[in-house]
Amino acid sequence: xxxxxxxxxxxxxxxxxxxxxxxxxxxxxxxxxxxxxxxxxxxxxxxxxxxxxxxxxxxxxxxxxxxxxxxxxxxxxxxxxxxxxxxxxxxxxxxxxxxxxxxxxxxxxxxxxxxxxxxxxxxxxxxxxxxxxxxxxxxxxxxxxxxxxxxxxxxxxxxxxxxxxxxxxxxxxxxxxxxxxxxxxxxxxxxxxxxxxxxxxxxxxxxxxxxxxxxxxxxxxxxxxxxxxxxxxxxxxxxxxxxxxxxxxxxxxxxxxxxxxxxx
Numbered sequence: 001x002x003x004x005x006x007x008x009x010x011x012x013x014x015x016x017x018x019x020x021x022x023x024x025x026x027x028x029x030x031x032x033x034x035x036x037x038x039x040x041x042x043x044x045x046x047x048x049x050x051x052x053x054x055x056x057x058x059x060x061x062x063x064x065x066x067x068x069x070x071x072x073x074x075x076x077x078x079x080x081x082x083x084x085x086x087x088x089x090x091x092x093x094x095x096x097x098x099x100x101x102x103x104x105x106x107x108x109x110x111x112x113x114x115x116x117x118x119x120x121x122x123x124x125x126x127x128x129x130x131x132x133x134x135x136x137x138x139x140x141x142x143x144x145x146x147x148x149x150x151x152x153x154x155x156x157x158x159x160x161x162x163x164x165x166x167x168x169x170x171x172x173x174x175x176x177x178x179x180x181x182x183x184x185x186x187x188x189x190x191x192x193x194x195x196x197x198x199x200x201x202x203x204x205x206x207x208x209x210x211x212x213x214x215x216x217x218x219x220x221x222x223x224x225x226x227x228x229x230x231x232x233x234x235x236x237x238x239x240x241x242x243x244x245x246x247x248x249x250x251x252x253x254x255x256x257x258x259x260x261x262x263x264x
Contacts, residue, residue, distance in 0.1 A: 001199075002236055003055035003137050006137060007045060008041070009044060010040040010042070010195040011138070014036045015252075015253045018032075018256060018259070022262060027260070028173065028176055031163060031173045033260045035163050035167060036191040037191075037257075039134070040191035040192075042129070042132070042134040043130060043191060043192040043193075043194070043199075044137070044202075046196060047200060048098070049068055049071045050072045050075045050094050050097065050099075052065070054068070056136075059136050060132065077093075078097045079093060079097070095203065096223060099199070099203060099210050100200070100211060100215075101212055101213065102214065103196065108190065108196070111192045112186050112187075112189030116185060116186055120168075123164060124161065127163065131156035197212075200212045205233060205234065206234060206236050209227035211226065
């Protein structure tokens with residue numbers, strides 16, 4: 001799928017989690033609902049860190065372009081080192097390492113550890129990175145073009161500072177779900193894991209499929225492109241994505257948000 005659909009699906013997924021958490025007796029404070037949805041929307045773009053033309057590659061200027069180049073080469077090296085006889089030859093690393101459940105778990109766990117042990121500036125850095133990606137994904141028309149980069153970064157920095165302060169307030173959500181001393185912001189990794197997995201599921205619905213299950217082998221392939229029957233798949237950017245899925249994500253997100261906040 002394309003960036004806007006990925007971001008919308010990420011936000012909708014977290015709002016759905018908020019609704020489920022409220023039903024299970026663990027309601028999210030409203031800042032957690034808001035911040036989690038934005039983080040998840042941003043994280044739903046992050047697996048494309050292996051693609052030089054993806055939204056994330058231009059989100060942070062030369063820095064992100066350089067990182068994308070490194071990740072692409074790393075992903076390709078891992079593919080070559082671990083592929084089985086049934087896996088096809090390929091020339092790049094897109095839709096390999098960063099599009100797996102293992103990558104999602106490692107990135108989410110690392111983010112949680114950084115948030116817990118890195119202090120306030122680590123939390124603000126995580127918020128800033130994902131706010132930039134969320135703005136790029138959700139407000140893609142306004143964020144197009146290199147001239148808007150500085151405005152996006154300023155908006156993301158200001159938003160991160162504000163919502164970070166909200167979470168730090170008593171009852172604001174820093175200790176949502178994990179209440180023991182020293183566990184503040186441990187939950188921050190959850191929307192990051194969820195966003196990456198939602199991205200992978202979205203890509204699995206397209207023509208090429210997605211090797212979500214790596215490194216678990218399936219038959220003669222370790223990088224098996226998981227997906228529905230080919231007749232049910234669609235091309236990225238097609239009318240199915242734009243006219244059906246994106247409106248569905250918006251509707252699901254709205255219902256999930258209302259349920260998470262206790263309005264329904």
